[in-house]
Amino acid sequence: MWHDNETTVDYLNFGIVADACAKLLQQARGEPISVGISGGWGAGKSSLVKMVGQRLEGFNEPGENSYVFVTFNPWLYQDFDSARSALLQLVGDKILEEASEREGLRDKALRLLKRINVLRLVQLGGEAAATYFTGVPVGMIGRAMKKFGLLDSDKKDDEDKKDDDKDDGLLKKAEPLSLPNEIHEFRVALEALLEELKITLVVFVDDLDRCLPKTAISTLESIRLLLFIKRSAFVIAADNDFIKGAVRIHFAGTEIKDEVATNYFDKLIQVPLHVPRLGVNEAKAYIALLLLQRACQDGQLEDEKFAAAQVAMSKRLREAWRGDSVTLDFLEAQAAGSLDMVELMRLADGLAPLLTRSGAVDGNPRLMKRFLNTVFLRSSLAEPQGIRLDLQALAKWHLVERCAPTLATALANLVTSEHDGRVDALRLAEEANEKGEPLDELFISDDAFVSQWLGLAPPLGEVDLRPLLHLSRDTATRDFGVDDLTAGGRDLRDALVAATAQNVQLTSAITTAGPVQAGLAMSRAWVLKAPKRSWKKREDVLMLIETCKVFPQHAAKAKELLFSAPVSQIGVGIIPELQAQQWAKDVLDRWSADPAFDKQARRAIENQEKRNK
Structure with missing residues (x-):
């Protein structure tokens, strides 16, 4: 992380x-x-x-000028009164630290710190302010001021009083002073001390x-006390x-x-x-270096190669104005020959334009870093749950969640167990986007983000989205319905999708699964095969035929699936296999009666019927 x-x-x-x-x-x-x-x-x-502070340290000239730094974070002093005085206290402490080893300057620094304490007490108002303006202790706060030496005391010896009269410029008994004068004297004393310290x-x-807002303005008002010294x-x-x-x-x-x-x-x-402001080039370099940094920390990339990539990225960004942009080829060249690093560079190249142009991220470095943290966190949660997903898929889904939440919700609602987590509408949109064809209404957007997201690798239209949604349960509760497939049924489903010819192993898998799981696997495999079905090859209907051979009771379901076929696309190649199945006769008769049915396919059916007679 x-x-x-x-x-x-x-x-x-x-x-x-x-x-x-x-x-x-x-x-x-x-x-x-x-x-x-x-x-x-x-x-x-x-x-x-x-x-800036790191670079200033290189400009130090001991004895002439050294830079001393005070870092003030007003967020830590959210209380109004605390924020007003904390900066002055930090400055006083730093000056005292610098003067503590310098003979004759430590006492001056202490008197400056005492003056700061007076200003801080005055900001409290009430008794402190009254004591300050009159020089006479008023109430508990006034007595505390006297106790800590912020007022002159009758008990001071003559030597102390001489020092006070000469250097302090602080309150004397019954000697009222004005706040503007005290601020002026403070500024003069601080300026003189900085000069003597040569800092x-x-x-x-x-x-x-x-x-x-109140704390912010209070801080700016306090800064005015120190400005232009x-x-x-x-x-x-x-x-x-x-x-x-x-x-x-x-x-x-x-x-x-x-x-x-x-x-x-x-x-x-x-x-x-x-x-x-980050452009696409800077975003690519930033994401790429973050990914390479992680790989280096995990021992997947040598320190020297990471350092070389940093130098190359910096040089390329400095010269980007000449037209030398951060291209995918350039990023892959930083991968040091590692295929894993090449994949990370491709991820950076794909994500950067979308994270830069999306209004939800707008090229913000912190948001890009948080985006990657979420992706890698989900990746670490995947393996213990038996989920295997690449980073590109995790990143692509989180991208639409982050930048187009309405679309992400709509797609998530289309994910069901019945279709094994595949969203056909997403597949069609990715295909249409690649061809430059109009998109479905679901994917129409006023900006180019959705189109760019659809074109980002890898395609998710044929991917089971349930694991992705399961890992993103930090954003919403997911319910995909009941999945009746067992582990054996899922294995058979995958085997039916992959099968191109009858074989003993496939028949054995159907038999082993049993009639219920075989029927479910046949239906699921039919849906998953749909995007790649040409309706012209034997393998397009193989899963129906082989399942019904082992369990004939599924013939009715097989006929129902075939009745929904696009009749105009059916070719001669699937006719012989279907004619050999008694249960498919009704299907072929309906197809033949349809005017849109291919003439050659109809002739093949007629010729086979003549031979059978």
């Missing part, structure tokens, strides 16, 4: 974008900068952010679009549409316009960067 965590392993050619972003941050050379990485849920924002603070804000950089990953929606909710009742909602985010972001 593939995990859903961010990664620096680049299967999507995002590395070029990460390189450009990291270079942009480096070229700021200490000037404040903010970058907004926008993209929908699951588009790869978190991975792109992580790649650039890079704050990554991720998962903002997972938060409730020298030696600072912000990289904010969020879906633009989500931010606009959160702004509208925050300013509900003010009839805020779209441009105002857009400007709110734009004022925080200097450089907007969008996660590249």
Whole structure:
């Protein structure tokens, strides 16, 4: 299975974008900068952010400038008040960590952290705010502020008071201060400390679009305290549409316009960067590399060959603009001569266009990964239940479930034990689609997905869909009706379908199955053989003749099946065998009386009757 965590392993050619972003941050050379990485849920924002951090580490210049990273996930602080202050606390802790080994700077970092604690307490309001603005402890919170040194104390010695007066800039007893001044002093102190430490603070804000609107806006408001400080950089990953929606909710009742909602985010972001949208080429490479990665982990592919495939895929994607697309031949070349890997590459080639163009997946990397996880999970559930299905069939069925659920439900409702799980309507649709003929109403769609799905290998029209539906019980409960065939009856059914001539083994199998199972097997085999029946060869009616030879009581059923034959298609080849069966005389008489019956076939019947006289 593939995990859903961010990664620096680049299967999507995002590395070029990460390189450009990291270079942009480096070229700021200490000037404040903010970058907004926008993209929908699951588009790869978190991975792109992580790649940017990895590349920035390569730009470190010890003694001149080093990049220090703070990753803030506001989703973990869903509570409104917690989200407002958690970012400041993380920044303070990181600065203290960097300054702890530097002589003379640790105390400054501690005073900066104390200032952060004051700002956090003020956000609580009530007693904390009153204490802050008056400088006099009010209530329990005020007394706590005094206890932890957030207010000056009568018990401090003169040396401490000198240090406080010189460096702290914090509250003195009965000395009220303003919040704007305190924020300003905090920013000045942080900027000076970053300069002395010779570091650039890079704050990554991720998962903002997972938060409730109130938490998202609270986080953005907190970010403003740190924005545009020298030696600072912000990289904010969020879906633009989500931010606009959160702004509208925050300013509900003010009839805020779209441009105002857009400007709110734009004022925080200097450089907007969008996660590249996946096209068919990127989707093919992504799915192919995921499949090869799994094969490598399972020991089916050597590490060196997988690494070579990664390099080749990345190079091909970088040069795709020249017309060098990710073709099936290119994918198969990455299979390292393994037939199993070739099949996986064919799967990637078939799935990618549909997963990219379908509105249900829309080329989303996370959804494609989840799609493959479901397919492989079902595959692992198949073997213990005695089900043998290839990955292509599992993937094709899950594809219609995921992207065309209405069609999937309609097809599932047509699956019954009576027809051994085959859906004739699906077979006819696949054949019509291949020939470019009009499709049945069931398969008509406004987009090209259904047509492309019908053409995807393997064809499912002649496949027993019951195992596929059984494995997909996580989406719906399936009921195919009662199947009266035993294991022996199913074996006989398959033997009757495959038989082309009378033989001892077939006669023995019919006898062994017994009259009931033989009759059921004959009827099922007749249905399964229908798509390949030409009505001109002896083998087309062999299953009826051989079964009735052993168990004559099934002659009535055999005649019923033959009465439904397309009379105009019947050829001479099946006439002699049927004329040799006494029970088939009524069938031949009815066919002969039909004007659509072939003249040569009618003449063959007449000639044989003359010889019999």
